[in-house]
Amino acid sequence: RKEVEQDPGPFNVPEGATVAFNCTYSNSASQSFFWYRQDCRKEPKLLMSVYSSGNEDGRFTAQLNRASQYISLLIRDSKLSDSATYLCVVNTPTSNTGKLIFGQGTTLQVKP
């Protein structure tokens, strides 16, 4: 089983749609969780950290379910500019370093 698993997609949605991505992680001791966005041929950019209580930033909502070891990202009112790959990222609690584990990424294509 991969340490961080995501549905690679692609998710093809019309503008204005609501879309949700899911991610599961295998290590129950993981403590820190992030969503990054990566545009084609660009670097990953931090979209948001994911907190236990869930958090929202404009049209984006992230949720964490520790019991099920599951993280989600909800995008409301999709824009063309949301088209990108979304990476689910989890820290490794077994080493006292900054090592992060990346999921394979979920591709989103928002169409007019």
Add this chain to the structure above:
Amino acid sequence: DTEVTQTPKHLVMGMTNKKSLKCEQHMGHRAMYWYKQKAKKPPELMFVYSYEKLSINESVPSRFSPECPNSSLLNLHLHALQPEDSALYLCASSLSGTGGTEQYFGPGTRLTVT
């Protein structure tokens, strides 16, 4: 300001060349990272420096040699690379090297080995 800069943006080198990639951050971050990314794959960790000391080497071949001259700078020295080493090389930094903090990526160096 969450900026990490990298030079050069693009690099083409032969298998016998020696070149260096450079990375700089002025955010006061104490951990810096090198990643390698192939097309349609997630970034793959190569090295971690924490407080200017190498803390992780992910079994990277010795033809890649990292160097951290000070807390703001990170270099990656390249020698006798293979065509399969062609990839996007990303530098990142984080406030702490002890895990749990966000990493900020530079724009990367796109390397082609001929």
